[in-house]
Amino acid sequence: MNIGVVTFPGSNCDADARHASALTGNTVHSLWHKDTALPSGLDVIILPGGFSYGDYLRTGAIARFSPIMTEVVRFANAGGLVFGICNGFQILCEAGLLPGALIRNQHLSFVCKDVFLRVENTDTPFTNICSPGQVLRVPVAHGEGRYTASADVIKGLEDSAQVLYRYVTPDGQVTDEANPNGSLNNIAGVTNAARNVMGLMPHPERACELLLGSDDGLTVFLSLARHCNVSVA
Amino acid sequence: MKTFTANITVTLRRAILDVQGKAVENALHSLHMPGFSDVRIGKHIELSIQATDAEAASAQLREACDKLLTNPVMEDYHFTLNETAAVEAA
Numbered sequence: 001m002n003i004g005v006v007t008f009p010g011s012n013c014d015a016d017a018r019h020a021s022a023l024t025g026n027t028v029h030s031l032w033h034k035d036t037a038l039p040s041g042l043d044v045i046i047l048p049g050g051f052s053y054g055d056y057l058r059t060g061a062i063a064r065f066s067p068i069m070t071e072v073v074r075f076a077n078a079g080g081l082v083f084g085i086c087n088g089f090q091i092l093c094e095a096g097l098l099p100g101a102l103i104r105n106q107h108l109s110f111v112c113k114d115v116f117l118r119v120e121n122t123d124t125p126f127t128n129i130c131s132p133g134q135v136l137r138v139p140v141a142h143g144e145g146r147y148t149a150s151a152d153v154i155k156g157l158e159d160s161a162q163v164l165y166r167y168v169t170p171d172g173q174v175t176d177e178a179n180p181n182g183s184l185n186n187i188a189g190v191t192n193a194a195r196n197v198m199g200l201m202p203h204p205e206r207a208c209e210l211l212l213g214s215d216d217g218l219t220v221f222l223s224l225a226r227h228c229n230v231s232v233a
Numbered sequence: 234m235k236t237f238t239a240n241i242t243v244t245l246r247r248a249i250l251d252v253q254g255k256a257v258e259n260a261l262h263s264l265h266m267p268g269f270s271d272v273r274i275g276k277h278i279e280l281s282i283q284a285t286d287a288e289a290a291s292a293q294l295r296e297a298c299d300k301l302l303t304n305p306v307m308e309d310y311h312f313t314l315n316e317t318a319a320v321e322a323a
Binding site for chain 1: 301306
């Protein structure tokens with residue numbers, strides 16, 4: 001696959017995203033926030049984690065108006081696969097490519113630790129190699145990750161299986177204790193109605209090698225490869 | 234053209250738990266000031282606008298608030314607008 005990773009001023013997980021993309025055999029393209037065109041033949045665009053524009057005003061609020069975002073929105077609207085991780089998720093919400101918003105953690109603290117995620121829908125480009133209900137171990141690192149949306153939007157997401165990952169206990173139970181930030185319904189990751197855009201607060205790109213404690217994050221990259229009919233050694 | 238100054242107040246929507254406000258409220262209570270409740274923390278933005286009149290300035294400001302300064306998914310805002318006295322007229 002051809003994966004483009006966008007770097008905004010203040011991105012700090014772009015190198016990790018490129019590394020994880022390369023680990024799974026992909027051709028990686030570094031994209032700059034000022035770019036006004038995308039390389040031809042891109043399969044996936046990743047908006048990485050970090051603190052784009054210093055999180056000034058709101059997380060993702062200024063990055064969404066970066067020149068490259070016009071192209072990212074066009075790419076997504078044409079069916080291209082877009083994956084926002086952490087700050088990338090916040091940017092996708094600000095850009096209106098995903099519903100809802102991410103606000104200050106309920107306990108007001110930055111949270112940096114491994115969490116457990118339950119895969120809620122395996123019929124998407126991002127989760128197709130997972131088994132239903134599979135529990136993944138992946139780290140979070142954020143201060144503003146509490147997913148919120150109006151009751152109507154949350155109901156719509158639940159009814160149409162757009163919640164892809166939920167924070168759970170190691171044995172897959174949805175509890176308040178397993179929720180690191182107070183997200184509604186323990187939501188960690190969602191997709192859009194067309195299922196080609198995903199936002200995820202935890203960092204699968206930091207969990208792609210057993211040396212780092214878990215390689216469960218590979219599931220996202222391997223699912224994307226399967227979706228694109230690419231075999232990965 | 235006239236110059237206006239705007240004071241914009243941005244707060245989380247009522248339906249969203251304001252955890253900062255709650256923490257500050259608890260701190261007030263722990264300082265033996267039990268009379269305070271419904272504490273809400275928001276943002277204050279000041280800016281100047283050039284416009285032909287107050288109505289045009291308000292329209293520009295609403296567009297800025299809806300597009301960039303606030304996120305309607307999670308925030309409400311209100312603003313006050315005052316014409317800046319021209320220096321020449323003083």
